[in-house]
Amino acid sequence: MSKALPKLQASCSARSELLMPLLFIGIGGVFLWQSQDMSQLGAIFPVTIAIVVIIAGLLRLAQLVVRGVLSNTERDKGSTPRRALLVVVMTAWALVMPWAGFLLTGLASFVSLMMIAQYEAWTPRRLMGHLLTGVVLVAFFYALFALLLNVPLPLGRWWV
Amino acid sequence: MDILSHALGALSPLNLGLALLGVASGIIIGALPGLSATMAVAVLVPVTFGMTPESALIMLGAIYTGAIYGGSYSAILVNTPGTPSAIATTFDGFPMAKRGDGDLAVTLSTLASVVGGLVGVFALLTVAPLLAQVALSFGPVEYFWLAIFGLTLISALSEGSTLKGFMGAGFGLLLSTIGIAVVGGDIRYTFGSQVLLGGIEIVSALIGLYCIPVLIDLVASPESHLKVDEKQRGIRLREGLMHAWIGKFNLLRSATIGTGVAILPGAGGSIASLVSYSEARRAAKDSSSFGKGNPQGVLATEAANNATVGGGFIPTLVLGIPGTPPDAVILGALLVQGFRTGPELFTTNANITYTFVGGLFIATCLLLPLGLLIGRYAFKSIISIPKALLVPTIAFMTVIGTYAIRNSVSDVIIMLTLGIIGWVLNRYGFKPSPIVLGLILGPIAEQGFVQGFLMGRASGSYAVTFFGGPISLTIIALSILSVFYPVIKARRAQRRHTNDADDSRQEVSS
Numbered sequence: 001m002s003k004a005l006p007k008l009q010a011s012c013s014a015r016s017e018l019l020m021p022l023l024f025i026g027i028g029g030v031f032l033w034q035s036q037d038m039s040q041l042g043a044i045f046p047v048t049i050a051i052v053v054i055i056a057g058l059l060r061l062a063q064l065v066v067r068g069v070l071s072n073t074e075r076d077k078g079s080t081p082r083r084a085l086l087v088v089v090m091t092a093w094a095l096v097m098p099w100a101g102f103l104l105t106g107l108a109s110f111v112s113l114m115m116i117a118q119y120e121a122w123t124p125r126r127l128m129g130h131l132l133t134g135v136v137l138v139a140f141f142y143a144l145f146a147l148l149l150n151v152p153l154p155l156g157r158w159w160v
Numbered sequence: 161m162d163i164l165s166h167a168l169g170a171l172s173p174l175n176l177g178l179a180l181l182g183v184a185s186g187i188i189i190g191a192l193p194g195l196s197a198t199m200a201v202a203v204l205v206p207v208t209f210g211m212t213p214e215s216a217l218i219m220l221g222a223i224y225t226g227a228i229y230g231g232s233y234s235a236i237l238v239n240t241p242g243t244p245s246a247i248a249t250t251f252d253g254f255p256m257a258k259r260g261d262g263d264l265a266v267t268l269s270t271l272a273s274v275v276g277g278l279v280g281v282f283a284l285l286t287v288a289p290l291l292a293q294v295a296l297s298f299g300p301v302e303y304f305w306l307a308i309f310g311l312t313l314i315s316a317l318s319e320g321s322t323l324k325g326f327m328g329a330g331f332g333l334l335l336s337t338i339g340i341a342v343v344g345g346d347i348r349y350t351f352g353s354q355v356l357l358g359g360i361e362i363v364s365a366l367i368g369l370y371c372i373p374v375l376i377d378l379v380a381s382p383e384s385h386l387k388v389d390e391k392q393r394g395i396r397l398r399e400g401l402m403h404a405w406i407g408k409f410n411l412l413r414s415a416t417i418g419t420g421v422a423i424l425p426g427a428g429g430s431i432a433s434l435v436s437y438s439e440a441r442r443a444a445k446d447s448s449s450f451g452k453g454n455p456q457g458v459l460a461t462e463a464a465n466n467a468t469v470g471g472g473f474i475p476t477l478v479l480g481i482p483g484t485p486p487d488a489v490i491l492g493a494l495l496v497q498g499f500r501t502g503p504e505l506f507t508t509n510a511n512i513t514y515t516f517v518g519g520l521f522i523a524t525c526l527l528l529p530l531g532l533l534i535g536r537y538a539f540k541s542i543i544s545i546p547k548a549l550l551v552p553t554i555a556f557m558t559v560i561g562t563y564a565i566r567n568s569v570s571d572v573i574i575m576l577t578l579g580i581i582g583w584v585l586n587r588y589g590f591k592p593s594p595i596v597l598g599l600i601l602g603p604i605a606e607q608g609f610v611q612g613f614l615m616g617r618a619s620g621s622y623a624v625t626f627f628g629g630p631i632s633l634t635i636i637a638l639s640i641l642s643v644f645y646p647v648i649k650a651r652r653a654q655r656r657h658t659n660d661a662d663d664s665r666q667e668v669s670s
Contacts, residue, residue: 008321011588011589012589016588017588020588020590021327024330024331027334028334031334031349034349035348038341038346038348039346041344041610041613041614042341042345042346042348043346044609044610044613045606045609045610046337046348046349048609049333049334049337050330050334052326052330053326053327053334056323056326056330059323060321063321063323078377078381079381082380083379087576087580090555090576091576094559094569094572094576095573097569097572102560102563106556106560109552109556109559110556111552113551113552114548114551116379117378118548119547130548130549133549134552141556145560145564151567153563
């Protein structure tokens with residue numbers, strides 16, 4: 001008699017492992033649906049790939065259902081608020097940059113991210129040292145890109 | 161004799177100085193995420209306009225060599241390929257750095273880059289015209305199969321589930337179709353957004369998918385970014401040389417693959433390094449350790465991507481068809497200098513061509529001391545910078561680097577969005593590499609597929625078009641081997657293990 005196959009180990013929770021193939025099937029479905037209005041030449045490649053993604057998703061679902069899945073209890077944990085703050089700061093940086101200019105948003109984001117990444121208590125000396133390094137680094141990269149490499153970095157709407 | 165005397169022309173103090181300057185600036189530019197080798201060469205082309213043609217070419221070649229190598233620093237130390245050709249370096253380079261072997265990984269990358277670079281230059285010197293003719297026999301269908309061959313690497317890249325790898329690669333391929341279609345010009349999947357109209361730029365996607373998840377996880381805990389050894393071990397050259405000696409066949413094979421892929425116009429260093437990584441993994445006895453910090457992985461990818469420098473010049477100089485994107489820029493510079501590419505570059509203008517090849521050889525040799533020196537400082541600074549400065553510095557480099565690619569805030573938004581998606585997918589077991597692979601190979605695969613489809617329709621047989629040529633069949637056979645070899649190998653090992661167990665049982669019973 002053949003031995004039963006062991007259960008599959010989920011990367012996160014067992015439920016999420018089942019939901020992810022559904023997400024990919026959904027993405028494949030959206031790409032298929034959107035290709036309706038395209039020319040044959042434009043649609044043939046994405047349609048083929050979308051079908052492959054849907055098939056791979058269905059096969060994965062079948063594999064999970066047949067073999068069963070175990071939740072991963074040892075997945076790494078960390079500070080979710082800090083992660084979320086980093087994403088918020090970087091998103092705000094990208095969105096505000098055309099209006100406030102690269103230099104200003106760059107400096108503000110540098111300081112904000114510095115605060116988010118710092119776990120130990122701030123001493124005046126450490127704070128000053130980090131702030132000074134930040135200003136020097138931002139100035140260096142700004143000079144490298146804007147002056148030496150002639151990249152037209154956004155100046156901000158109020159400057160113009 | 162003439163060739164030698166022309167090549168020795170590269171040894172003039174001015175040319176040596178330019179090669180040194182070019183390599184150093186190339187390394188620094190290449191190490192910055194977002195600044196690719198193409199950009200490094202493009203930005204510095206105007207500087208060479210006032211120079212003699214030999215000096216200009218030597219400097220451009222040196223910048224290119226340095227930039228391709230420099231991309232490995234950020235790949236190893238911050239898991240962000242400085243140039244697309246360093247993607248595969250992250251697979252084993254970053255795990256090595258995480259466990260405290262970042263210095264060794266940088267040394268290995270330097271040694272491999274020098275070997276790869278020299279093999280490429282040697283090929284350029286000896287077999288350029290012959291190899292260039294081979295490149296011409298590659299049509300759209302062959303390119304399509306080449307891209308598919310690159311995609312078979314997914315089976316090597318997906319840890320845990322190959323199906324997850326296929327879903328990830330499919331997602332990457334679908335992302336590559338966003339924007340204006342490569343054939344036909346349809347506007348696809350932009351959902352009415354201006355941001356998506358230009359498509360997803362590969363370098364910004366690379367930065368987002370590899371670097372943003374690292375940043376998100378960096379701030380989540382107070383632990384240091386890389387493991388730091390109590391004992392500082394310098395550049396670990398002896399250890400590096402030992403690994404290089406053990407992997408000598410791997411190095412030569414990868415360098416040969418790199419040269420071969422670079423001869424194919426437009427294929428580039430990223431495909432070369434991915435294919436050689438796949439081959440190194442396939443040929444290795446302990447293939448399961450690849451992706452977990454195997455030094456041979458770093459050797460394979462870095463030897464291949466630096467071999468593309470010399471290899472890429474073969475079609476550029478002989479046929480006037482750029483082998484890699486930076487070659488296209490250098491081709492432009494050549495035309496500005498008043499030179500026409502073609503056979504006369506090896507006859508009438510042989511003095512310039514062979515001096516340039518000599519310069520490229522010198523630039524590759526200069527990689528060793530300069531690379532080890534700069535690499536040591538790069539490693540030291542990454543491990544000694546406090547997290548509160550490292551996080552904003554990397555974030556700053558990602559944003560400015562992404563913006564600089566097309567001077568577009570849209571690219572920054574796409575980079576961030578892909579970074580967040582990449583982090584979420586990574587958490588649920590979908591690694592970024594198959595997605596990136598899909599994104600890079602998507603346009604090549606689509607162009608070949610659609611053109612092949614049109615050729616098949618015109619000739620009346622899709623089967624003959626796609627499966628009729630000897631080159632196509634060879635690539636298809638290699639792709640099948642690449643997918644199934646790990647399975648066959650595992651079966652064989654299992655059978656051997658069972659046989660050994662049976663033998664020992666019989667010995668005990670007798």
